[in-house]
Amino acid sequence: MNENVKKKREPLNDTQLLMTITICIFIVMYLLAMALLKGGFLHAQQIFDLLNDNASLIIVSCGLTVVMIGGGIDISVGAVTSLVVMSCILYLNKGGNVLLALMLALGIGLAFGLVHGFLISYLEIQPFIVTLAGMFFARGMTTILSVNPQKVDHEGFETLRNTKIEIPWLGYVAKNGNLVPARMELGVVIAFFCIIVVFVILMFHRLGRNFYAMGGNQQSALMLGINVKKTRFLSYIISGLLSGISGFVLMMHTGAGNATNAAGMEMNAIASSIIGGTLLTGGVGNVAGTFFGTMTLTTIKKIVVSSGLKDPWWQSITTGGMLCFFILLQSIVLGKRQKKKKA
Amino acid sequence: MKENLKKMPKGGLGQLTIPVIAVALLVIFNLIRDPGFFSISITHNNYGNAVLAGNLISIINGASELAILAIGMTLVTAATKGQDISVGAAAAIAGSVFVKVLKSGADITGGTVILAFICACIVAMIFGAFNGTLVAVFNIQPMIATLILYTCGRSIAYWINGGATPTVTSPIINAIGSFAPGIPIPMPVIIVIVVAILFKLLFHFTSLEILTQSVGINQSAARLNGINTTFIKLLSFILLGCCVSVAGIIGVSRLGLINHETLLLDVEMDAILAVAIGGNSLGGGKFKISGSIIGAYVIQMLTITLYAMKVSSTDVKAYKAIVIVLLVVIGSPVVKERFEKLMKKRKALLKGGEKA
Amino acid sequence: MQERALLEMRGIKKRFPGVRALHNVDFTLRKGEIHALMGENGAGKSTLIKILTGVYQMDEGNVYVDGEAVAIHSPQDAQNTGISTVYQEITLCPNLTVAENMFIGREGGAFVNQKEYRKRADEQLQNLGIPARGAQMLGSCSLAVQQMVAIARAVDMQCKVLILDEPTSSLDDKEVNMLFGLMRDLKSKGVGIIFVTHFLEQVYEVSDRITVLRNGELVGEYLTEDLPQVQLVAKMMGKSLDELSDLEEIGSREAVAGEVFYEAEGLASEETNPFNFSIRKGEVNGFTGLLGSGRSESVRAIFGADKVTGGKVNINGKEVKISRPIDAMKSGIGYLAEDRKRDGIIADLSVRENIILALQVMNGFFKPISRSESEAFADEYIKALKIKTASSETPVGSLSGGNQQKVILARWLLTHPDYLILDEPTRGIDVGTKLEIQKLVLQLAKEGVSVTFISSEVEEMLRTCSRLIVMRDRHIVGELKGQDLNQAQVMKTIAGGEAE
Known part of the structure; x- marks a missing residue:
């Protein structure tokens, strides 16, 4: 009997199911955009543009996904990103060194992660409040550093910033007959690197599995011998570090910073994670899903703009509508599964 | 009342310990810094009314919207174990509707203001019901469900008034936003008192309190005791909708215009904070409205104190964050436990010393 | 018999605010024995277990494993010293696979080899005869299987001491037997097993030795064969067994010939098949059957707790529609749910x-019960049911299980129901309270209240019910009354008539 049982394929678990739905919707949506809107959507560059513009969002969403899988929340990510941008620019403009600027970015992210993690896991304060305070602090510090917009004026950094990876075979022939290769910024490479590292940690490292266990049932995780406090602490460290990296990537993308940098990024990151199939209750989710979540979210925005609805408020209304759709879809799909399970 | 006090846990004030300590600390700090900080004077405003002025008044006045939102937020938190992050956006919608209705008539009379208020209130309640439906019927976590309206609410507000930021000038609106003739107390403060009393009456004449707490603590058990959990959750969001519309209207009346982008910006975070500072668990269940209201005043007092210390309005957030962290750290059960242990040890040492 | 002590606990003291939970308790576990830890609720069993597993820290005392003093500060420490625990509530993660649940949180490399885990898990599960696969999500297994996975985990960790804290309360007889087989197997391998349960028969079936606690103090350690069941109960309760015999006298009930109070025809919910059921005024009847036979689901359907999908219900001869709990409550039905923690308190x-909650809900939204009124109600029932609580303002969660159950009983009694459904009111509570509850049921019936009583301990039902409805696989397979009300007949009907 057991022989038979073994051969049976396991059904998709919640994480995989939600992720699959997102990926399918993303592909269908993109194909529709290609068919109906044509224009830029027919070029591979469009995807690279999306990636270039949103590399930092992808990175923070990864960090947030880790925290959310562990059953927590971190709403400071956007503010930390913004603070990192501002501090690095000021440092570089004082004649700093690019490598040290990267260290500074990581240091700021790590510092926030450490404080958040300590307060949340060892002093058992509600994560929402702690990271809200972190968000206030980072935003406040950004304006204390500089109220005025800043632009990077640093040769070494400019070289790095302008380094783009060209992929000729994905390019297209412009009207004047020249081949325009597809261009990808370094930030995208960093983003992919982050996704892969986080993915490997989540799926194969013991720490990652502990995140899932903790998010699934904290009490059980404790009883199973997992050091829940340390695990939770580390989830915020990861999120903090990724916020730091995200800040550096955002700076490489924009080359400038101001006090409202990355405004609303935390909510975009939460939305990306949710669309990608992460549940705020914890224990369910995956960074690969988050990546597609970010892509879905940003593609929708792009589609709205390309369809001629230039007013910025259309973007947020369609984003809201889409969020509503995904959230309801998840709720219905998961609800149906639970019923099935019972029966 | 005395009996009630007796029954409280040994912390003395129970849940209210932290907000009361916070108020006390802020008061003492300000008095040391500037003994005249809380002095109240009587001045005459542009309309020739004798009105009260001073830091204390501006604190109590300025916290009005926040206090009202905190009341509704407390209920939502208690019933649904989550928070509504769309209150700022919903307030912008309510404010826009209010202005739209006012502008549609020829002139602004008491009647049109009431009509406009009712319209704004209904619209806010409808949006509350939308959030509530997602949470109560579809079992979506409140923060996620309200993320939708948070994302697009201000855009809807923009659409209501066609993208403009119309102004309304009328003595009535001015009276709502600042002072009514003959009354030296700011109108928003009076509105807060009225709303608080209304909620007090609501709790007195209905069983909302115990039902809400039951749903928040153990939904399954609540349902098996015949409680309509869907209704209770929905109701909490609709009541929050009422609060939102009142807060939105105060906000609009203060400025005499509706700016969909800046009206009550970021207020959702402050409102949630007020609930938490008030000693209410953000995980739902037992709650105390009074705590949340004090929480709102703590936040405002902190802000005004920082302004008085010449901290620029953009930088305030950073200092606020530090104070918040200090407050929650003091309130953290872990820290309390450690502290109590330390005190015990000290006592034991002292006793030992006496004996010797 | 090996007499070497595997685990020794000496002079354990533990205080909670206002309560002395354990006072100078000694406990000894030898190699290869099954040692039952007995006591009423609040006797200190759970506290002792939790100290041993690192959930609580003791105030004073020493723990020795294999003669060496050990300090246990966390569940990990316990695991590392070879102490594994399987709790009554499943303490595994439903969102992970069975295999991962068996291997997570244990020593090992930084990276996780899922394939290896699954292979080892499948082997172990097959060895133990547990019907689960390593690759399966734990959440998709039944509760009983989840419990067994927890045991498989402990076995795989080659623990020296295995603590089973009420492991049988959610298992049916077949599964209990499987578990006992497993326990004997482990015993023969030299594992020391601490077995906590409220089922006395099970203690006598598997255990070698019994330690009894009462009010946080050690009563004594006995060999199972030297301690008759009656004496054990007496030691646990600290009083003689007059009360037990009292109940026997009240028992052996005749069928009641009152009018029919409740009658359902073809009643069905999402969780049950259509069934017919009726109860008379002043009658006590019961649903019996194995776990999962549909006995709880049937009463849930009567109360409208699950979505009702069809059927006709008459109360006092009038047709009523019950689709939600509130409908049932308004028709005079009260329901004490099976899972006290999840559905009760x-x-x-x-x-x-x-206490006032159900009455408040029935009174309606706009008629709140005033403070003074509710205090009077609470005081009345605290006295009447002898609820042990510091005051009426104490959070109910801090009470012991038996007292929590009494609070819920009080809640329903306050609504003065005509028909009270009690689903496992005696589960997980001490013997004394069990008796009190059974007495109360009979008392209520005398007053004309109809009661449906469900218990997984058949004797309890035989003692109280005048009619038993037997269920198997979600169908009613028989109805027993009068002469047929005996253990053998019940077992036979449950098993389907083929068994002896």
Whole structure:
């Protein structure tokens, strides 16, 4: 009997199911955009543009996904990103060194992660409040550093910033007959690197599995011998570090910073994670899903703009509508599964 | 009342310990810094009314919207174990509707203001019901469900008034936003008192309190005791909708215009904070409205104190964050436990010393 | 018999605010024995177990494993010293696979080899005869299987000491037997097993030795064969067994010939098949059957707790529609749910608020019960049911299980129901309270209240019910009354008539 049982394929678990739905919707949506809107959507560059513009969002969403899988929340990510941008620019403009600027970015992210993690896991304060305070602090510090917009004026950094990876075979022939290769910024490479590292940690490292266990049932995780406090602490460290990296990537993308940098990024990151199939209750989710979540979210925005609805408020209304759709879809799909399970 | 006090846990004030300590600390700090900080004077405003002025008044006045939102937020938190992050956006919608209705008539009379208020209130309640439906019927976590309206609410507000930021000038609106003739107390403060009393009456004449707490603590058990959990959750969001519309209207009346982008910006975070500072668990269940209201005043007092210390309005957030962290750290059960242990040890040492 | 002590606990003391939970308790576990830890609720069993597993820290005392003093500060420490625990509530993660649940949180490399895990898990599960696969999500297994996975985990960790804290309360007889087989197997391998349960028969079936606690103090350690069941109960309760015999006298009930109060025809919910059922005024009847036979689901359907999908219901001869709990309550039905923690108590609310809750809901939204009124109600029932609580304002979650159950009983009694459904009111509570509850049921019936009583201990039902409805696989397979009300007949009907 057991022989038979073994051969049976396991059904998709919640994480995989939600992720699959997102990926399918993303592909269908993109194909529709290609068919109906044509224009830029027919070029591979469009995807690279999306990636270039949103590399930092992808990175923070990864960090947030880790925290959310562990059953927590971190709403400071956007503010930390913004603070990192501002501090690095000021440092570089004082004649700093690019490598040290990267260290500074990581240091700021790590510092926030450490404080958040300590307060949340060892002093058992509600994560929402702690990271809200972190968000206030980072935003406040950004304006204390500089109220005025800043632009990077640093040769070494400019070289790095302008380094783009060209992929000729994905390019297209412009009207004047020249081949325009597809261009990808370094930030995208960093983003992919982050996704892969986080993915490997989540799926194969013991720490990652502990995140899932903790998010699934904290009490059980404790009883199973997992050091829940340390695990939770580390989830915020990861999120903090990724916020730091995200800040550096955002700076490489924009080359400038101001006090409202990355405004609303935390909510975009939460939305990306949710669309990608992460549940705020914890224990369910995956960074690969988050990546597609970010892509879905940003593609929708792009589609709205390309369809001629230039007013910025259309973007947020369609984003809201889409969020509503995904959230309801998840709720219905998961609800149906639970019923099935019972029966 | 005395009996009630007796029954409280040994912390003395129970849940209210932290907000009361916070108020006390802020008061003492300000008095040391500037003994005249809380002095109240009587001045005459542009309309020739004798009105009260001073830091204390501006604190109590300025916290009005926040206090009202905190009341509704407390209920939502208690019933649904989550928070509504769309209150700022919903307030912008309510404010826009209010202005739209006012502008549609020829002139602004008491009647049109009431009509406009009712319209704004209904619209806010409808949006509350939308959030509530997602949470109560579809079992979506409140923060996620309200993320939708948070994302697009201000855009809807923009659409209501066609993208403009119309102004309304009328003595009535001015009276709502600042002072009514003959009354030296700011109108928003009076509105807060009225709303608080209304909620007090609501709790007195209905069983909302115990039902809400039951749903928040153990939904399954609540349902098996015949409680309509869907209704209770929905109701909490609709009541929050009422609060939102009142807060939105105060906000609009203060400025005499509706700016969909800046009206009550970021207020959702402050409102949630007020609930938490008030000693209410953000995980739902037992709650105390009074705590949340004090929480709102703590936040405002902190802000005004920082302004008085010449901290620029953009930088305030950073200092606020530090104070918040200090407050929650003091309130953290872990820290309390450690502290109590330390005190015990000290006592034991002292006793030992006496004996010797 | 090996007499070497595997685990020794000496002079254990533990205080909670206002309560002396354990006072100078000694406990000894030898290699290869099954040692039952007995006591009423609040006797200190759970506290002792939790100290041993690192959930609580003791105030004073020493723990020795294999003669060496050990300090256990966390569940990990316990695991590392070879102490594994399987709790009554499943403490595994439903969102992970069975295999991962067996291997997570244990020593090992930084990276996780899922394939290896699955292979080892499948082997171990097959060895133990547990019907689960390593690759399966734990959440998709039944509760009983989840419990077994927890045991498989402990076995795989080659623990020296295995603590089973009420492992059988959610298992049916077949599964219990499987578990006992497993326990004997482990015993023969030299594992020391601490077995906590409320089922006395099970203690006598598997255990070698019994330690009894009462009020946080050690009563004594006995060999199972030297301690008759009656004496054990007496030691646990600290009083003679007059009360037990009292009940026997009240028992052996005749069928009641009152009018029919409740009658259902073809009643069905999402969880049950259509069934017919009726109860007379002043009658006590019961549903029996194995776990999962549909006995709880049937009463849930009567109360409208699950979505009702069809059927006709008459109360006092009038047709009524019951689709939600509130409908049932308004028709005079009260329902004490099977799972006290999940469906019964509102843990953070006070005893007073918990008692008035159902009445408040019935009174309606706009008629709140005043403070003074509710205090009077609470005091009345605290006295009447002898609920042990510091005050009526104590959060009900801090009470012991038996007292929590009494609070919920008080809640329903306060609504003065005509028909009270009690689903496992005696589960997980001490013997004394069990008797009190059974007495109360009979008392209520005398007053004309209809009661449906469900218990997984058949004797309890035989003692109280005048009619038993037997269920198997979600169908009613028989109805027993009068002469047929005996253990053998019940077992036979449950098993399907083929068994002896």
